Amino acid sequence: xxxxRAGADSGRRALEVLFAFTEQRPMASVRELADTVGIPVPTAxxxxxxxxxxxxxxxxxxxxxxxxxxxxxxxxxxxxxxSLAEVxxxxxxxxxDEVSETVLLIRLAQGLPVCVHGAESNRPxxxxxxxxxxxxxxxxxxxxxxLGGLSHAERERYVDRALASGAVPPLNGREEFLQGIDIADExxxxxxxxxxxxxxxxxxxxxxxxxxxxxxLSLSCPEFRLDDARRKAYTDxxxxxxxxxxxxxxxxxxxxxxx
Numbered sequence: 001x002x003x004x005r006a007g008a009d010s011g012r013r014a015l016e017v018l019f020a021f022t023e024q025r026p027m028a029s030v031r032e033l034a035d036t037v038g039i040p041v042p043t044a045x046x047x048x049x050x051x052x053x054x055x056x057x058x059x060x061x062x063x064x065x066x067x068x069x070x071x072x073x074x075x076x077x078x079x080x081x082x083s084l085a086e087v088x089x090x091x092x093x094x095x096x097d098e099v100s101e102t103v104l105l106i107r108l109a110q111g112l113p114v115c116v117h118g119a120e121s122n123r124p125x126x127x128x129x130x131x132x133x134x135x136x137x138x139x140x141x142x143x144x145x146x147l148g149g150l151s152h153a154e155r156e157r158y159v160d161r162a163l164a165s166g167a168v169p170p171l172n173g174r175e176e177f178l179q180g181i182d183i184a185d186e187x188x189x190x191x192x193x194x195x196x197x198x199x200x201x202x203x204x205x206x207x208x209x210x211x212x213x214x215x216x217l218s219l220s221c222p223e224f225r226l227d228d229a230r231r232k233a234y235t236d237x238x239x240x241x242x243x244x245x246x247x248x249x250x251x252x253x254x255x256x257x258x259x
Contacts, residue, residue, distance in 0.1 A: 013039065017047045018056060018071075027066045084215060085117035088207070088245045092119040092217070095241045099234060101221040103241075106135065106142045106204070107214065111161065113143050116215070137162040138170045138177060141190035141204035142216045148185025148206065149213030155181055171195060185213075189239050191231075199223050203235045205242035209249045217242040
């Protein structure tokens with residue numbers, strides 16, 4: 001029993017050494033690690049040797065250590081294990097409460113933009129949504145922003161497959177739709193006006209993980225409630241909220257629901 005407890009303590013200390021690496025200190029000497037964890041330098045040497053044998057840390061030419069890409073793979077696995085909807089939910093609700101309009105989380109699934117989560121407006125007249133609801137593949141700001149996460153060749157194949165399947169074509173034709181994807185990808189957001197539903201305006205902003213667009217935040221509302229100033233304000237708020245969700249996906253300490 002005592003041996004098992006000693007082994008657990010040793011494992012805990014090794015993890016403490018591993019966790020001593022941070023964004024603010026991506027590299028450290030054995031002495032720095034020992035001081036941070038509060039252990040003797042010879043003990044820190046043993047734990048660092050163990051972590052190195054497991055390919056979790058590597059030494060540079062100056063005797064300092066850094067984490068390996070094996071640890072980065074663990075980070076990616078942790079993010080994959082956390083639902084995007086779970087991460088985005090407080091941000092969506094905060095924005096919906098602030099602007100009193102419906103805010104949706106949309107992803108590409110089996111070749112179609114799909115609503116995977118959202119927060120409804122508290123107004124009597126509001127847009128409603130259903131989780132799992134498909135959106136037109138070639139209409140709307142969210143489609144263009146999502147397709148911006150694909151290569152140019154993948155975008156063209158997507159559009160051609162959608163047209164071949166009988167999807168409602170883009171409002172202004174194939175080439176202009178592809179150009180619209182380029183613009184949406186470059187700025188990270190796009191707007192649409194009555195592309196999907198009559199009288200509805202929407203702004204969609206890219207949510208990115210490791211610089212890859214994985215979803216969009218879409219703020220939609222009836223056109224009659226808008227003027228130019230409110231359109232700009234809604235666009236700014238949607239882009240800012242999507243950026244904070246992206247930060248939360250990366251685990252940035254600064255991420256939060258505050259403006």
